[in-house]
Amino acid sequence: MNVRVLGVEVLDELRGIVREPAALFFAVVMPVGFFALFSSLFGEPTMLATFGTFGVLAVSLMSPGIGVARDRELGWSRAKRVSAVPVGITLAAKVVAALPYAVGVLLAMTVAAALTGSLDASAGVLLRVGGVLVLGALPFALLGMAVGFQAGTNASSAILNAILLPSAVLSGLWMPLEILPGFAASLAPFLPTYHLAQLALAQFDGGGGAGHALVLAGMTAVTAALAAVSYRHSRL
Amino acid sequence: MTQEKATADTVLEIRAVHHRYGRALALDGVDLRLVAGECVALLGPNGAGKTTLVNLVNGLLPAQAGRVRLAGGDPRDAATRRHLGVVQQSLGFPDTLKVGELVTGAAVRAGMPRAAAAPVLAELGLTDLAGRRAARLSGGQKQRVQLAMALVSDPALLVLDEPTAGLDVPARRRFWQILAQRRARGTAVLVTTHLIAETAAIADRVVVLDHGRVVAAGSPAALAARLPDRTVIARTSLGPARLAGLPGAVSVREDGDHVRIGTRAPESLLRVLLAEDPELSDLRVEGAGLSDAVVGLTEPTEPTEPTGSTEQTGKVGVR
Ligand SMILES: Nc1ncnc2c1ncn2[C@@H]1O[C@H](COP(=O)(O)OP(=O)(O)O)[C@@H](O)[C@H]1O
Ligand SMILES: [Mg+2]
Numbered sequence: 418m419n420v421r422v423l424g425v426e427v428l429d430e431l432r433g434i435v436r437e438p439a440a441l442f443f444a445v446v447m448p449v450g451f452f453a454l455f456s457s458l459f460g461e462p463t464m465l466a467t468f469g470t471f472g473v474l475a476v477s478l479m480s481p482g483i484g485v486a487r488d489r490e491l492g493w494s495r496a497k498r499v500s501a502v503p504v505g506i507t508l509a510a511k512v513v514a515a516l517p518y519a520v521g522v523l524l525a526m527t528v529a530a531a532l533t534g535s536l537d538a539s540a541g542v543l544l545r546v547g548g549v550l551v552l553g554a555l556p557f558a559l560l561g562m563a564v565g566f567q568a569g570t571n572a573s574s575a576i577l578n579a580i581l582l583p584s585a586v587l588s589g590l591w592m593p594l595e596i597l598p599g600f601a602a603s604l605a606p607f608l609p610t611y612h613l614a615q616l617a618l619a620q621f622d623g624g625g626g627a628g629h630a631l632v633l634a635g636m637t638a639v640t641a642a643l644a645a646v647s648y649r650h651s652r653l
Numbered sequence: 654m655t656q657e658k659a660t661a662d663t664v665l666e667i668r669a670v671h672h673r674y675g676r677a678l679a680l681d682g683v684d685l686r687l688v689a690g691e692c693v694a695l696l697g698p699n700g701a702g703k704t705t706l707v708n709l710v711n712g713l714l715p716a717q718a719g720r721v722r723l724a725g726g727d728p729r730d731a732a733t734r735r736h737l738g739v740v741q742q743s744l745g746f747p748d749t750l751k752v753g754e755l756v757t758g759a760a761v762r763a764g765m766p767r768a769a770a771a772p773v774l775a776e777l778g779l780t781d782l783a784g785r786r787a788a789r790l791s792g793g794q795k796q797r798v799q800l801a802m803a804l805v806s807d808p809a810l811l812v813l814d815e816p817t818a819g820l821d822v823p824a825r826r827r828f829w830q831i832l833a834q835r836r837a838r839g840t841a842v843l844v845t846t847h848l849i850a851e852t853a854a855i856a857d858r859v860v861v862l863d864h865g866r867v868v869a870a871g872s873p874a875a876l877a878a879r880l881p882d883r884t885v886i887a888r889t890s891l892g893p894a895r896l897a898g899l900p901g902a903v904s905v906r907e908d909g910d911h912v913r914i915g916t917r918a919p920e921s922l923l924r925v926l927l928a929e930d931p932e933l934s935d936l937r938v939e940g941a942g943l944s945d946a947v948v949g950l951t952e953p954t955e956p957t958e959p960t961g962s963t964e965q966t967g968k969v970g971v972r
């Protein structure tokens with residue numbers, strides 16, 4: 418029965434995403450456009466991992482978090498809370514609904530890489546990169562929801578962007594860390610986004626990166642606790 | 654064993670419930686019981702604690718003190734809420750969902766087949782609106798959508814918080830008609846309102862809440878006969894005790910340098926009042942608002958137990 422409920426919740430979320438094309442534009446077209454531009458300039462195959470991290474991050478951090486904030490602002494989250502649906506399912510649906518979105522971004526980037534002639538990886542590597550990024554997005558979705566339980570829609574959007582953009586730059590998602598000032602490179606290992614990108618990059622040279630995976634697992638535990646506390650103290 | 658028997662058809666049981674927001678006391682010892690098929694109107698002025706009580710029943714708020722049982726379970730458990738249908742005071746729908754999708758979704762969430770939506774949409778006159786985005790409906794239509802979502806699971810208890818606030822008279826009437834049909838099918842209803850006139854149309858029993866306490870209870874007719882329907886307002890030198898002794902005075906309240914006297918017989922009251930205070934000034938007579946009407950009520954007229962109950966509970970809401 419819970420599978421059916423999850424199905425309905427995911428369907429509602431997907432409708433929300435597909436029927437609001439403006440949000441789709443920013444979350445898909447912008448990262449993919451950037452990627453197409455940079456990869457045609459530099460033609461570096463591993464850019465798929467770093468820009469892919471950014472694309473998946475943008476979706477997973479923003480979409481569930483802003484969705485939670487908007488539902489609260491509407492009063493819609495109260496309707497869910499008085500229903501017979503356990504809250505875990507409602508929240509899982511928000512994360513699951515962001516997945517096709519994230520996969521879409523990765524597919525679009527792969528196509529863009531092929532078109533600009535910078536695609537140089539086996540299907541196995543591409544699948545592993547995609548798998549790592551989609552799974553590794555979970556802690557960021559949880560962080561987004563922790564913010565969405567406290568802040569309004571506009572404030573959540575601003576806060577999450579203020580997290581997203583500096584993290585992207587300082588983790589070397591847009592430009593390699595080597596060309597950034599020295600402090601960025603020494604700061605990067607403290608950012609979870611850096612570890613996600615490194616884990617994705619590691620797939621290009623045959624896997625590894627257990628240390629990065631461990632950091633992300635720890636980050637998932639921390640953000641899950643944060644989201645739970647935030648939910649419990651949220652105003653409906 | 655005897656107690657279990659007596660409560661076998663109890664749908665909702667609220668006992669000695671208190672609720673505080675920070676330091677402010679919103680509920681101050683409320684008891685209430687509903688049996689299957691019964692319709693109770695919770696009547697009270699703004700700030701009386703109606704929404705707080707409703708939110709304890711629908712599981713949005715935890716019970717700080719006292720006990721709330723819904724169909725024998727704790728409404729804080731999601732599974733217990735399968736027996737509950739809720740119409741909330743201010744609910745917005747996501748702009749991206751259509752009426753049919755909302756009601757179908759509500760059916761699935763309640764463990765019903767998707768096909769359960771169609772008859773309820775028809776019952777509430779929403780079939781033609783099924784393809785419309787819910788956020789673009791009129792107030793009356795939105796409330797009917799909420800009701801459809803609440804009814805699709807055929808709940809044992811329907812809880813409605815001021816469901817007709819903001820609706821025009823035809824929309825109101827239509828809403829109550831639909832509700833009456835459901836009551837005839839055995840659904841218990843707890844509905845809040847601040848309009849005494851509405852209670853006669855919907856309720857078997859009215860429970861009056863003021864400052865978080867049950868101050869009166871009884872049939873709509875009995876209460877209407879007891880609550881003042883006019884307020885006499887004037888500037889007078891007579892003291893409150895003297896005013897309360899006037900013929901037909903039900904309640905007396907001081908409001909700045911005026912007094913407000915609730916009554917059902919303003920003519921005879923005024924005759925005596927004018928005779929006793931020749932200096933009386935600034936006289937007005939108004940229809941009594943609910944806050945005027947409930948002032949002076951301090952204890953229930955009848956126990957707030959369903960008729961025919963064999964269970965003994967203590968006096969309700971009396972200090
Ligand atoms: N979230 C809240 N925080 C603080 N005070 C509240 C809150 N909700 C309600 N109150 C207060 O509790 C009292 C009862 O409110 P409420 O249950 O909403 O009454 P009603 O629904 O009868 O108008 C009021 O005095 C109100 O100001
Ligand atoms: Mg209210």
